Amino acid sequence: MSILVVGSLGLDSIETPHSSVKDALGGSAVYISISASYFSQNINLVGVVGSDFPDEYLQLLHNREVNLEGLQIVENERTFRWSCRYDCDMNSRETLSTELNVFKNFKPIIPESYCESKYIVLGNIDPELQIYVLNHLKNPKFIICDTMNYWIERKYEVLCELLTKVNLLLLNDLEARLLAKEFNLIRAGRSILKMGPQIIVIKKGEHGALMMTEDNYFIAPAYPLENIQDPTGAGDSFAGGLIGYIAKVGSFDKETLKRAVVYGSVMASFCVEKFSVDGLISLNDDNITERFHQFYGLTHFEV
Amino acid sequence: MSILVVGSLGLDSIETPHSSVKDALGGSAVYISISASYFSQNINLVGVVGSDFPDEYLQLLHNREVNLEGLQIVENERTFRWSCRYDCDMNSRETLSTELNVFKNFKPIIPESYCESKYIVLGNIDPELQIYVLNHLKNPKFIICDTMNYWIERKYEVLCELLTKVNLLLLNDLEARLLAKEFNLIRAGRSILKMGPQIIVIKKGEHGALMMTEDNYFIAPAYPLENIQDPTGAGDSFAGGLIGYIAKVGSFDKETLKRAVVYGSVMASFCVEKFSVDGLISLNDDNITERFHQFYGLTHFEV
Numbered sequence: 208m209s210i211l212v213v214g215s216l217g218l219d220s221i222e223t224p225h226s227s228v229k230d231a232l233g234g235s236a237v238y239i240s241i242s243a244s245y246f247s248q249n250i251n252l253v254g255v256v257g258s259d260f261p262d263e264y265l266q267l268l269h270n271r272e273v274n275l276e277g278l279q280i281v282e283n284e285r286t287f288r289w290s291c292r293y294d295c296d297m298n299s300r301e302t303l304s305t306e307l308n309v310f311k312n313f314k315p316i317i318p319e320s321y322c323e324s325k326y327i328v329l330g331n332i333d334p335e336l337q338i339y340v341l342n343h344l345k346n347p348k349f350i351i352c353d354t355m356n357y358w359i360e361r362k363y364e365v366l367c368e369l370l371t372k373v374n375l376l377l378l379n380d381l382e383a384r385l386l387a388k389e390f391n392l393i394r395a396g397r398s399i400l401k402m403g404p405q406i407i408v409i410k411k412g413e414h415g416a417l418m419m420t421e422d423n424y425f426i427a428p429a430y431p432l433e434n435i436q437d438p439t440g441a442g443d444s445f446a447g448g449l450i451g452y453i454a455k456v457g458s459f460d461k462e463t464l465k466r467a468v469v470y471g472s473v474m475a476s477f478c479v480e481k482f483s484v485d486g487l488i489s490l491n492d493d494n495i496t497e498r499f500h501q502f503y504g505l506t507h508f509e510v
Numbered sequence: 511m512s513i514l515v516v517g518s519l520g521l522d523s524i525e526t527p528h529s530s531v532k533d534a535l536g537g538s539a540v541y542i543s544i545s546a547s548y549f550s551q552n553i554n555l556v557g558v559v560g561s562d563f564p565d566e567y568l569q570l571l572h573n574r575e576v577n578l579e580g581l582q583i584v585e586n587e588r589t590f591r592w593s594c595r596y597d598c599d600m601n602s603r604e605t606l607s608t609e610l611n612v613f614k615n616f617k618p619i620i621p622e623s624y625c626e627s628k629y630i631v632l633g634n635i636d637p638e639l640q641i642y643v644l645n646h647l648k649n650p651k652f653i654i655c656d657t658m659n660y661w662i663e664r665k666y667e668v669l670c671e672l673l674t675k676v677n678l679l680l681l682n683d684l685e686a687r688l689l690a691k692e693f694n695l696i697r698a699g700r701s702i703l704k705m706g707p708q709i710i711v712i713k714k715g716e717h718g719a720l721m722m723t724e725d726n727y728f729i730a731p732a733y734p735l736e737n738i739q740d741p742t743g744a745g746d747s748f749a750g751g752l753i754g755y756i757a758k759v760g761s762f763d764k765e766t767l768k769r770a771v772v773y774g775s776v777m778a779s780f781c782v783e784k785f786s787v788d789g790l791i792s793l794n795d796d797n798i799t800e801r802f803h804q805f806y807g808l809t810h811f812e813v
Contacts, residue, residue: 296693390599392716393734413695414717417734426808428729431696431720465811499813505729506809508768510802 208348208454209249211321212239213340214330214443215310216254216278220290221437221482223297228437231483232264234287235330235353238440241487242447242474243328244271245495247454251321253277253340257286257309267488276318281309297435298412317343326454328446329373331355334366341372349459351375351450353442359386370403374459377446379410392417408449408468410442418468425465428505430476430498437482441475444487448474473498511651511757512552514624515542516643517633517746518613519557519581523593524740524785526600531740534786535567537590538633538656541743544790545750545777546631547574548798550757554624556580556643560589560612570791579621584612600738601715620646629757631749632676634658637669644675652762654678654753656745662689673706677762680749682713695720711752711771713745721771728768731808733779733801740785744778747790751777769802776801 219233236254244250250273258280268275285308293300315336322345329337329352337352350373358366359382366386370376376399380392386402387395392409396419399407409417415428449471456463473495480486522536539557547553553576561583571578588611596603618639625648632640632655640655653676661669662685669689673679679702683695689705690698695712699722702710712720718731752774759766776798783789 391736391738393736397736411717414714415729415731419734424734424808425811426718426731426734428718428731428809431722431727431729433694433696433700435694462812469811503811503813505727506731508728508772508806509765510806 208247208326208457209251209324210243210247210326210328210450210454211251211253211324211340211344212236212243212328212330213253213315213337214239214328214332215287216256216260217287217289218260219439219483220288220303221439222290222292222303223437224293224295226436226482228482230288232267233289233439233483235332235443237268237484238443238478238487239328239330239447239450240268240273241271241484242444242478243451243454244273244447245474245490245492246448246451246470247326248272250274251277251324253315253317253321255279255281255309255313257284258282260286267484271488277316277321279316284309291439293438297438300438315340325349326450327351328450329353330443330446331358334358334362334369338365338369338372349374349450349453351377351446353377353446354382356382356385367402370399373404375406375408376404377408377410377442377449379412379442383407383409393419406464408471410445412438412441416445416468416472418464423461425468427468427472427502429472430502431505432476432480435479436486438479440484441479444478445471445475448472469499469502470495472502511550511629511760512554512627513546513550513629513631513753513757514554514556514627514643514647515539515546515631515633516556516618516640517542517631517635518590519559519563520590520592520613521563522742522786523591523606524742525593525595525606526740527596527598529739529785531785533591535570536592536742536786538635538746540571540787541746541781541790542631542633542750542753543571543576544574544787545747545781546754546757547576547750548777548793548795549751549754549773550629551575553577554580554621554627556618556620556624558582558584558612558616560587561585563589570787574791580619580624582619587612594742596741600741603741618643628652629753630654631753632656633746633749634661637661637665637672641668641672641675652677652753652756654680654749656680656749657685659685659688670705673702676707678709678711679707680711680713680745680752682715682745686710686712696722709767711774713748715741715744719748719771719775721767726764728771730771730775730805732775733805734808735779735783738782739789741782743787744782747781748774748778751775772802772805773798775805
């Protein structure tokens, strides 16, 4: 089933205590699309880059069979760039610079061929644009949106409108507390569920992910990794695994959603093992299935 | 099977953003013993209080059938007192005062009747005293010890000696990183396993608990609670459930240990729902079994 992904494409410069990369392939739409491509064909990407965006990065998305008809390439402008430095615990990071460049005036263009997409991921961009994209879709079956503190603080009203239109909101624990104005994470989640989405998934980094619905909780741990190279893109890889698996199964009943959260966690674990998208691009189905079963072993006990 | 518990008994004064208590029953040995008493009889407590320790608190331990033969009551001295204030997120706390009082010169006395105890919890006290207690036991089957940053920083050598004598080390994530001098929690755990214990359980508060052995991981989440009254004693209630279930089953194979970690998490979840030991004292077997099954539902998915 077809998946539409809208979000950023960027050139990331990342420093960790152990290593660094410059102008590596990054951006939410990139991580989401590559991750989802292991589960589903017909990944329709919507985004924007400058004419400096390396051909090899386009080729890499082509190789994963990501449809780039909705990718705008703006002549004589520079691609979105972001740089950050991770602390020694690899959990907290400091943004060193953000150059919006082509992203500043980004207006998504949804090709006619994308309008029938059934499974939608609205990556973390201005909620006005997220709504704009939704308005172009004919009959979406399942919509995931991501957001961040920046939009919660600056576009609260529009974000609230968006939340009435989506099935699943993905956000991290700090964002959940900020959005709900509530310290207790469970009460925060309850309160966000009342704002519209039937499902919320709270990403807690090395502590895993919590899915909440009106009448159920599901908790997936993070995979225990001895070597984390670069946490960038973990949340978006999670989103890609989540939507990819849902689109593959073609339903979103309770049991499918649980497995989708685990597949999201699997993809996030591969992502952080290497810099940029390197942990994602050379996987095969066996790698993914094996780690999925390892996740089962991490939490399973006999009652 | 008989369980020996050594640790503190104290009068705790706790402030949270919502409420407070003064001179409430507290201390590691108290939480561990009460929690374990739901799984096993013959809980042998070793500790010390002053003559100001309220009779009603002794009665409460009696009611849970905790054996107090090893409890020293020092005339004309004051009981250990501790006071703290929790932040609005209920995760971080500030110690306001610590009065060691009778605890300053505490030397455990192990009654003859305790020496055959098979299951041992060495609560968080000076590792010299933890070793002293071990040296008085005839043939212990399974030994859990707890510790804290204070001893890691001040009694590192003695603590290392202790670690060669125990089966399971219980500590929190910060303590694990400190003890192993390693930021990555999984590498920290691996490194601590080389120091002696066959099993370590890393407590992560609201993020649950991670059990590591040479060849296995097991992760239990924390129970999602909308109302946390007082996190004090959660780790010790966890330890009580852990040892209580192991002693009840009488073995510590892989599957028993997993369930023991879940029962530990169950008891911790009841503990934090009320101030002091109030969340623990009025439970029954059905409450515990029901929440154990709820834990199963939190992480279980079909492969």
